[in-house]
Amino acid sequence: MKKVIVTLLVAMVTLMFTTAAFSTGVASLRGDKELTAPADENPMRKQVITQGGVERSYKIQPPMIPHKIDKETINLKTNTCMKCHSEKTFEEKKAPKAGDSHYVTRDGKVLETVSSRRYFCNQCHAPQLDASPIVENKFEGAK
Amino acid sequence: MNKGAKRGVMGLLVMGIVLGIILWGGFNTAMEATNTEQFCISCHEMEENVYQELQDTIHFTNRTGVRATCPDCHVPKEWIHKVVRKIQASNEIYHKLMGTIDTPEKFEEKRLQLAQNVWKAMKKTDSRECRNCHDFDSMDFSRQESRSADSHDDAIEKGYTCIDCHKGIAHSLPEGYDPSEDAPGGN
Numbered sequence: 001m002k003k004v005i006v007t008l009l010v011a012m013v014t015l016m017f018t019t020a021a022f023s024t025g026v027a028s029l030r031g032d033k034e035l036t037a038p039a040d041e042n043p044m045r046k047q048v049i050t051q052g053g054v055e056r057s058y059k060i061q062p063p064m065i066p067h068k069i070d071k072e073t074i075n076l077k078t079n080t081c082m083k084c085h086s087e088k089t090f091e092e093k094k095a096p097k098a099g100d101s102h103y104v105t106r107d108g109k110v111l112e113t114v115s116s117r118r119y120f121c122n123q124c125h126a127p128q129l130d131a132s133p134i135v136e137n138k139f140e141g142a143k
Numbered sequence: 144m145n146k147g148a149k150r151g152v153m154g155l156l157v158m159g160i161v162l163g164i165i166l167w168g169g170f171n172t173a174m175e176a177t178n179t180e181q182f183c184i185s186c187h188e189m190e191e192n193v194y195q196e197l198q199d200t201i202h203f204t205n206r207t208g209v210r211a212t213c214p215d216c217h218v219p220k221e222w223i224h225k226v227v228r229k230i231q232a233s234n235e236i237y238h239k240l241m242g243t244i245d246t247p248e249k250f251e252e253k254r255l256q257l258a259q260n261v262w263k264a265m266k267k268t269d270s271r272e273c274r275n276c277h278d279f280d281s282m283d284f285s286r287q288e289s290r291s292a293d294s295h296d297d298a299i300e301k302g303y304t305c306i307d308c309h310k311g312i313a314h315s316l317p318e319g320y321d322p323s324e325d326a327p328g329g330n
Contacts, residue, residue, distance in 0.1 A: 051289050067290060071201070073311070077318040080311065086323030093326070094293065113323065 029134060045129045053096075054128055057141035062124035063096070069127050074120055081121045082114065174229060180212040186239060189213070192250050196314045203313075216272050216313065217261070224271075254317035262306055270305035277305065303327045 031040065050066035072080045084093035102118040103111050176182065184190040194213075197203050202211040219225050244250040244257075265272070279299060284292035294308065307327035310316065 049288055067288065071312070073316065078311070078316040078320065078322060080316065080322050082321075082323035083308075083325065088324055089322075089326040094290075 045131060047127045048130045050128070055141055057139075059142050061142075065122075065125050065127040067127070069122070074122065079114070079119060079121070085121075086114075174225070177229070177232075178214045178218055178225075180214070183213040188239065188244050188250065192247060193314050200313050211276070211313075215275070219268075219271060220275050224268075251318070254315075255319040258310075258314075258317045258320065262310060265306040266304060273305040273309075298327070301327075 033039065047068045047070075048066075049068065053066045054064040056063065069081075074081065082098070083089060084095040085098045087097060089095075090097040098114060098118070102114050105111060105115050106117060180194075184194045197213075202216075204210075218228055238244065242249075244253050279295070282295065284295060287295070297303070298308070310320070310322075310325070316322070
Protein backbone atom coordinates (compact mmCIF):
# COMPACT_ATOMS: atom_id res chain seq x y z
CA MET A 1 0.00 0.00 0.00
CA LYS A 2 2.70 2.41 1.10
CA LYS A 3 4.66 1.65 -2.05
CA VAL A 4 1.67 2.43 -4.23
CA ILE A 5 1.07 5.77 -2.54
CA VAL A 6 4.71 6.81 -2.92
CA THR A 7 4.69 5.81 -6.57
CA LEU A 8 1.48 7.75 -7.14
CA LEU A 9 2.86 10.83 -5.39
CA VAL A 10 6.03 10.77 -7.41
CA ALA A 11 4.03 10.37 -10.62
CA MET A 12 1.78 13.30 -9.66
CA VAL A 13 4.65 15.60 -8.82
CA THR A 14 6.46 14.73 -12.02
CA LEU A 15 3.31 15.34 -14.02
CA MET A 16 2.76 18.69 -12.32
CA PHE A 17 6.25 19.86 -13.10
CA THR A 18 6.28 18.73 -16.70
CA THR A 19 2.87 20.26 -17.48
CA ALA A 20 3.88 23.47 -15.76
CA ALA A 21 7.03 23.56 -17.78
CA PHE A 22 5.20 22.97 -21.02
CA SER A 23 2.43 25.47 -20.36
CA THR A 24 4.63 28.40 -19.35
CA GLY A 25 7.42 27.50 -21.75
CA VAL A 26 10.64 27.57 -19.79
CA ALA A 27 12.99 30.13 -21.26
CA SER A 28 16.56 30.57 -20.19
CA LEU A 29 18.59 33.73 -20.55
CA ARG A 30 19.73 32.59 -23.95
CA GLY A 31 16.13 32.60 -25.20
CA ASP A 32 13.77 29.72 -25.89
CA LYS A 33 16.22 28.01 -28.18
CA GLU A 34 16.79 24.33 -28.67
CA LEU A 35 19.70 23.23 -26.59
CA THR A 36 21.53 22.14 -29.70
CA ALA A 37 20.91 25.38 -31.61
CA PRO A 38 23.60 28.01 -31.48
CA ALA A 39 22.90 31.05 -29.33
CA ASP A 40 22.16 34.45 -30.83
CA GLU A 41 25.24 35.92 -32.29
CA ASN A 42 26.98 38.22 -29.88
CA PRO A 43 26.89 41.69 -31.36
CA MET A 44 30.31 43.28 -31.63
CA ARG A 45 30.02 46.10 -29.18
CA LYS A 46 32.36 48.99 -28.86
CA GLN A 47 33.65 50.17 -25.55
CA VAL A 48 31.88 53.25 -24.33
CA ILE A 49 33.87 56.41 -23.89
CA THR A 50 32.40 58.52 -21.11
CA GLN A 51 33.72 61.97 -20.57
CA GLY A 52 34.42 62.71 -16.94
CA GLY A 53 34.23 59.10 -15.84
CA VAL A 54 31.55 56.55 -15.04
CA GLU A 55 29.33 57.11 -12.02
CA ARG A 56 29.72 54.60 -9.21
CA SER A 57 26.97 52.14 -8.42
CA TYR A 58 27.85 51.90 -4.75
CA LYS A 59 30.05 53.78 -2.35
CA ILE A 60 33.33 51.90 -2.42
CA GLN A 61 33.04 50.54 -5.94
CA PRO A 62 36.28 50.53 -7.90
CA PRO A 63 35.77 53.22 -10.54
CA MET A 64 34.97 51.80 -13.97
CA ILE A 65 37.15 52.68 -16.96
CA PRO A 66 35.66 55.39 -19.17
CA HIS A 67 38.03 54.87 -22.11
CA LYS A 68 39.29 52.18 -24.45
CA ILE A 69 41.98 49.91 -23.11
CA ASP A 70 42.68 47.59 -26.02
CA LYS A 71 46.11 49.10 -26.57
CA GLU A 72 47.14 48.77 -22.95
CA THR A 73 49.32 45.94 -21.69
CA ILE A 74 49.50 44.41 -18.26
CA ASN A 75 51.99 41.60 -17.99
CA LEU A 76 55.05 40.53 -16.03
CA LYS A 77 57.21 43.09 -17.75
CA THR A 78 55.04 46.15 -17.88
CA ASN A 79 51.81 47.82 -16.85
CA THR A 80 50.98 50.62 -19.24
CA CYS A 81 47.97 51.82 -17.23
CA MET A 82 50.49 53.37 -14.89
CA LYS A 83 51.73 55.55 -17.73
CA CYS A 84 48.93 57.93 -16.78
CA HIS A 85 47.67 56.79 -13.38
CA SER A 86 50.90 56.70 -11.38
CA GLU A 87 52.03 59.08 -8.69
CA LYS A 88 54.57 60.65 -11.03
CA THR A 89 52.50 61.00 -14.18
CA PHE A 90 48.88 61.62 -13.24
CA GLU A 91 49.16 65.40 -13.00
CA GLU A 92 50.79 65.78 -16.38
CA LYS A 93 48.29 63.35 -17.91
CA LYS A 94 45.28 64.81 -16.07
CA ALA A 95 44.26 61.33 -15.03
CA PRO A 96 42.99 60.08 -11.68
CA LYS A 97 45.79 58.70 -9.54
CA ALA A 98 45.67 55.10 -8.36
CA GLY A 99 44.34 55.20 -4.80
CA ASP A 100 46.73 55.16 -1.83
CA SER A 101 45.39 51.74 -0.88
CA HIS A 102 47.03 50.40 -4.05
CA TYR A 103 50.47 51.05 -2.64
CA VAL A 104 49.94 49.08 0.55
CA THR A 105 50.87 45.43 0.93
CA ARG A 106 48.64 43.02 2.77
CA ASP A 107 50.89 43.44 5.78
CA GLY A 108 50.22 47.16 5.82
CA LYS A 109 53.59 48.20 4.46
CA VAL A 110 53.50 51.25 2.21
CA LEU A 111 55.48 50.79 -1.02
CA GLU A 112 56.93 53.17 -3.60
CA THR A 113 55.30 51.31 -6.45
CA VAL A 114 51.93 49.65 -6.86
CA SER A 115 51.58 46.64 -4.62
CA SER A 116 51.63 43.33 -6.45
CA ARG A 117 48.16 42.47 -5.18
CA ARG A 118 46.84 45.57 -6.99
CA TYR A 119 48.96 45.16 -10.11
CA PHE A 120 46.30 43.73 -12.41
CA CYS A 121 44.09 46.80 -12.78
CA ASN A 122 41.36 45.13 -14.78
CA GLN A 123 40.63 42.59 -12.09
CA CYS A 124 38.53 45.33 -10.50
CA HIS A 125 38.38 48.16 -13.02
CA ALA A 126 36.63 47.36 -16.28
CA PRO A 127 35.78 49.27 -19.44
CA GLN A 128 32.08 49.61 -20.16
CA LEU A 129 29.90 48.52 -23.07
CA ASP A 130 26.71 50.10 -24.24
CA ALA A 131 24.59 47.05 -23.32
CA SER A 132 21.03 47.11 -22.05
CA PRO A 133 20.38 45.09 -18.87
CA ILE A 134 19.39 41.47 -19.55
CA VAL A 135 16.63 41.67 -16.96
CA GLU A 136 14.59 44.83 -16.68
CA ASN A 137 15.23 46.49 -13.34
CA LYS A 138 14.98 49.73 -11.46
CA PHE A 139 18.43 49.76 -9.93
CA GLU A 140 19.82 53.15 -9.20
CA GLY A 141 23.44 53.66 -8.27
CA ALA A 142 24.64 55.53 -5.23
CA LYS A 143 24.75 59.21 -6.06
CA MET B 144 91.52 71.67 -80.77
CA ASN B 145 91.57 69.26 -83.65
CA LYS B 146 88.69 67.08 -84.69
CA GLY B 147 90.07 63.90 -83.14
CA ALA B 148 90.59 65.40 -79.73
CA LYS B 149 87.14 66.95 -79.79
CA ARG B 150 85.60 63.59 -80.56
CA GLY B 151 87.61 62.07 -77.74
CA VAL B 152 86.31 64.58 -75.21
CA MET B 153 82.75 64.07 -76.40
CA GLY B 154 83.13 60.31 -76.13
CA LEU B 155 84.49 60.57 -72.61
CA LEU B 156 81.62 62.82 -71.64
CA VAL B 157 78.99 60.44 -73.02
CA MET B 158 80.66 57.48 -71.38
CA GLY B 159 80.78 59.36 -68.09
CA ILE B 160 77.12 60.18 -68.25
CA VAL B 161 76.10 56.61 -69.12
CA LEU B 162 78.35 55.13 -66.42
CA GLY B 163 77.04 57.69 -63.96
CA ILE B 164 73.44 56.76 -64.61
CA ILE B 165 74.18 53.06 -64.31
CA LEU B 166 76.19 53.35 -61.11
CA TRP B 167 73.91 55.89 -59.49
CA GLY B 168 70.83 53.94 -60.47
CA GLY B 169 72.41 50.70 -59.35
CA PHE B 170 73.38 52.17 -56.00
CA ASN B 171 69.92 53.47 -55.34
CA THR B 172 68.27 50.28 -56.55
CA ALA B 173 70.45 48.23 -54.24
CA MET B 174 69.69 50.58 -51.36
CA GLU B 175 65.97 50.36 -52.02
CA ALA B 176 66.20 46.57 -52.12
CA THR B 177 67.45 46.64 -48.53
CA ASN B 178 64.62 48.97 -47.68
CA THR B 179 61.78 46.48 -47.82
CA GLU B 180 60.09 44.51 -45.11
CA GLN B 181 60.95 41.30 -46.96
CA PHE B 182 64.60 42.16 -46.58
CA CYS B 183 64.23 43.02 -42.89
CA ILE B 184 62.47 39.80 -41.95
CA SER B 185 64.81 37.66 -44.01
CA CYS B 186 66.80 37.68 -40.76
CA HIS B 187 65.14 35.49 -38.14
CA GLU B 188 66.05 37.99 -35.44
CA MET B 189 63.54 40.39 -36.91
CA GLU B 190 61.04 37.83 -38.16
CA GLU B 191 60.64 35.94 -34.89
CA ASN B 192 60.61 38.82 -32.47
CA VAL B 193 59.63 42.28 -33.58
CA TYR B 194 57.71 41.30 -36.70
CA GLN B 195 55.43 38.95 -34.74
CA GLU B 196 54.68 41.66 -32.19
CA LEU B 197 53.96 44.21 -34.87
CA GLN B 198 51.18 42.08 -36.33
CA ASP B 199 48.93 42.56 -33.31
CA THR B 200 49.17 46.32 -33.42
CA ILE B 201 47.25 49.02 -35.23
CA HIS B 202 50.18 49.64 -37.55
CA PHE B 203 49.65 46.20 -39.06
CA THR B 204 46.00 45.27 -38.51
CA ASN B 205 43.33 47.91 -38.62
CA ARG B 206 39.99 49.00 -40.02
CA THR B 207 41.18 50.41 -43.33
CA GLY B 208 43.96 47.98 -44.18
CA VAL B 209 46.58 50.66 -44.59
CA ARG B 210 49.72 49.50 -42.87
CA ALA B 211 53.24 50.51 -42.05
CA THR B 212 56.18 48.30 -42.96
CA CYS B 213 59.47 48.19 -41.02
CA PRO B 214 61.30 50.85 -43.07
CA ASP B 215 58.34 53.24 -42.92
CA CYS B 216 59.16 53.82 -39.27
CA HIS B 217 62.79 52.81 -39.02
CA VAL B 218 64.39 54.28 -42.15
CA PRO B 219 64.23 57.99 -43.01
CA LYS B 220 62.57 58.97 -46.26
CA GLU B 221 64.93 61.75 -47.36
CA TRP B 222 67.91 60.48 -49.28
CA ILE B 223 70.67 62.00 -47.17
CA HIS B 224 69.21 60.80 -43.85
CA LYS B 225 68.56 57.45 -45.43
CA VAL B 226 72.18 57.01 -46.46
CA VAL B 227 73.35 57.97 -42.98
CA ARG B 228 71.01 55.37 -41.49
CA LYS B 229 72.21 52.76 -43.97
CA ILE B 230 75.81 53.42 -42.97
CA GLN B 231 74.86 53.00 -39.32
CA ALA B 232 73.29 49.69 -40.29
CA SER B 233 76.75 48.22 -40.81
CA ASN B 234 76.82 47.91 -37.03
CA GLU B 235 73.69 45.76 -37.29
CA ILE B 236 75.40 43.53 -39.84
CA TYR B 237 78.34 43.14 -37.46
CA HIS B 238 76.04 42.02 -34.65
CA LYS B 239 74.15 39.73 -37.00
CA LEU B 240 77.44 38.01 -37.82
CA MET B 241 78.39 37.86 -34.14
CA GLY B 242 74.97 36.41 -33.28
CA THR B 243 74.40 39.00 -30.57
CA ILE B 244 70.64 38.52 -30.52
CA ASP B 245 70.25 35.23 -32.35
CA THR B 246 67.93 33.65 -29.78
CA PRO B 247 64.73 35.08 -28.31
CA GLU B 248 66.38 34.97 -24.88
CA LYS B 249 69.35 37.02 -26.02
CA PHE B 250 67.01 39.42 -27.77
CA GLU B 251 64.91 39.83 -24.65
CA GLU B 252 68.03 40.53 -22.63
CA LYS B 253 69.05 43.29 -25.02
CA ARG B 254 65.57 44.63 -25.63
CA LEU B 255 65.78 47.54 -23.21
CA GLN B 256 69.02 48.80 -24.75
CA LEU B 257 67.74 48.34 -28.30
CA ALA B 258 64.49 50.10 -27.53
CA GLN B 259 66.28 52.96 -25.85
CA ASN B 260 68.46 53.39 -28.93
CA VAL B 261 65.40 53.75 -31.12
CA TRP B 262 63.65 56.07 -28.66
CA LYS B 263 66.71 58.27 -28.45
CA ALA B 264 67.01 58.47 -32.24
CA MET B 265 63.33 59.32 -32.61
CA LYS B 266 63.53 61.96 -29.92
CA LYS B 267 66.54 63.50 -31.63
CA THR B 268 64.79 63.77 -34.99
CA ASP B 269 61.54 65.01 -33.44
CA SER B 270 59.91 61.72 -34.48
CA ARG B 271 60.63 62.43 -38.12
CA GLU B 272 59.53 59.02 -39.37
CA CYS B 273 56.22 59.17 -37.50
CA ARG B 274 55.54 62.53 -39.00
CA ASN B 275 55.95 61.21 -42.53
CA CYS B 276 52.37 60.02 -42.05
CA HIS B 277 51.08 61.63 -38.86
CA ASP B 278 50.83 65.38 -39.18
CA PHE B 279 49.43 67.66 -36.48
CA ASP B 280 48.08 69.95 -39.21
CA SER B 281 45.99 67.12 -40.60
CA MET B 282 44.67 65.90 -37.26
CA ASP B 283 41.04 66.69 -36.61
CA PHE B 284 41.00 66.93 -32.83
CA SER B 285 37.21 67.01 -32.80
CA ARG B 286 37.23 63.46 -34.13
CA GLN B 287 39.59 62.23 -31.46
CA GLU B 288 38.73 60.97 -28.03
CA SER B 289 38.68 63.97 -25.71
CA ARG B 290 41.67 62.74 -23.72
CA SER B 291 43.67 62.30 -26.93
CA ALA B 292 42.73 65.74 -28.20
CA ASP B 293 43.66 67.34 -24.87
CA SER B 294 47.00 65.56 -24.81
CA HIS B 295 47.79 66.55 -28.39
CA ASP B 296 46.91 70.16 -27.64
CA ASP B 297 49.29 69.98 -24.71
CA ALA B 298 51.97 68.35 -26.83
CA ILE B 299 51.89 71.12 -29.42
CA GLU B 300 52.03 73.77 -26.76
CA LYS B 301 54.89 72.21 -24.85
CA GLY B 302 56.75 70.92 -27.87
CA TYR B 303 56.56 67.23 -27.07
CA THR B 304 57.40 64.76 -29.76
CA CYS B 305 55.44 61.62 -30.70
CA ILE B 306 57.76 59.14 -29.00
CA ASP B 307 57.52 61.01 -25.69
CA CYS B 308 54.13 59.38 -25.15
CA HIS B 309 53.76 56.72 -27.82
CA LYS B 310 56.32 54.16 -26.73
CA GLY B 311 55.68 50.48 -27.28
CA ILE B 312 52.89 51.02 -29.78
CA ALA B 313 54.29 48.74 -32.46
CA HIS B 314 56.39 46.35 -30.38
CA SER B 315 56.26 45.04 -26.82
CA LEU B 316 57.72 47.25 -24.15
CA PRO B 317 61.03 46.06 -22.72
CA GLU B 318 61.45 44.77 -19.22
CA GLY B 319 63.12 47.42 -17.13
CA TYR B 320 61.23 50.31 -18.65
CA ASP B 321 58.72 51.64 -16.17
CA PRO B 322 55.80 53.53 -17.73
CA SER B 323 54.82 54.94 -14.35
CA GLU B 324 58.06 56.93 -14.23
CA ASP B 325 57.89 58.23 -17.75
CA ALA B 326 55.95 61.46 -17.86
CA PRO B 327 56.29 63.19 -21.26
CA GLY B 328 58.77 66.00 -21.40
CA GLY B 329 61.42 64.14 -19.46
CA ASN B 330 64.00 62.17 -21.31
